[in-house]
Amino acid sequence: MKRQVPLVLCFVFGIAMIFTRFSPHSVSQWIYEEVISWILIIGPFALVLATVTLIQTHTTRIRRRTEHWQYSLVVFAGLIIMVLIGVPFGPQNSIFEWLYNNVQLPMDATMFSLLAFFIASAAYRAFRARTFEASLLLLTAVVVMMGNVPIGDFIWNTIMSWSPWTDKVSEARQWILDNPNLSARRGIILGVSLGVISQSIRIILGIERSYLGGGD
């Protein structure tokens, strides 16, 4: 029973939503709009689930004194402080805004900024023209990287000032994005879409049941 009910619900709603896409009838549209409202109500429950999981994970770490368990205390401190200020007083509260602007925002931005340093280091170590394919990747990366910034065209225009060809680096970058990149991406999108369709049919028909958990 515990497994049959979700399977039946999944089948009924899956078929109903497919049906609403192909029928402009008023009843069909009413069903569609009603289900959308339900989804809007059900959706936020994921936040509760996420919060409970976060608390469980970090409580276990603190209890077992796993490596760097002290950071879990920081997680709880951040969570409790922001909830205690944000929920009763709202996100426009001056203390909430101060914490956001002076703690969360700079930390978040700093973490992302560090990527520039690691990318530079990784590019120096990893980009080697060992094979033909690696050389092709290397050349493409250099063209796109230089075409993505004005200094690429500036260098080209300075060196090739005697010729009528200008801004060729950014043009080459655009050509790479518009042609080989676009073709490859489209292939990936088509493949993924077909996969999603087949997986959806399997879920609606109850063939794929892993979303219920516990194997089977």
Place this chain on the structure above:
Amino acid sequence: MNMDRRIVFILVALAVIIPMLLSVNLPVSVSEPTQKFYDYVESLPAGSTIMIGFDYGPSSLAELNPMAKALLKQCFDKDIRVIGMTLVVDAPTLVSALIQEVAAEKGAVEGEDYVFLGYRPGEIQVMLGIGTDIASVYDTDYNGTAISEIPMMQNITNYDQIDLLVDFASSDTVESWIIYANVQYNQKIAAGVTGVIIAQMFPYLQTGQLVGLLSGILGAAEYENLVGAPAKGMQWINVESFVHLLIVVLVIVGNITYFIHRSREA
């Protein structure tokens, strides 16, 4: 030969700091996707409505805030009404500040020229909900004012009254907007995205599902140029130029040393 990575880090820091101190100003040409974006907004008559999804958090604001700012300036200059919203939980505070800053500069009035709806959870649910009735998703704006009491929202119910949807994104929200707002409701969409996801967007640009596209800091700089308001985008693309140049030089040096090492071994 392997250079100590701390040296690489110092070189990157210098490539950022020196051009910033010297205020380098390289010429920026405008790419076709950016021009299309600008032209589409320019073609909208005064009184049109643009919905902007500010779908990024603090980690991507350096790339996306400048382009969002340039678009807001263009909208307020042209008397285009702006509906702001976000699907990212940690975005509302920074977005609210950004809109208010530009509105104050351009003399735009909240509730008449613009409204910021804030955040609602559930990406797809929100996109589909806006298609039926905005008020079913956002009963109030970010300040808590009921949607029914906001003057500019009186005649706006769903996508039918929105002339363009712009998504500034650092993740896959653009693709979701295309699937649920463009395909399902025929909503015109333009996007501004971070450099790392730009390659994913080109198939949609070619099919016309995106009417225009801004690519990272370069897109922001190009758009600032078009709007005639050079700001952070222009400043940062010059800095980024030198970091990219440094990376290319490092790759070349790395390959030269690799080939020297290989020939010695052989």
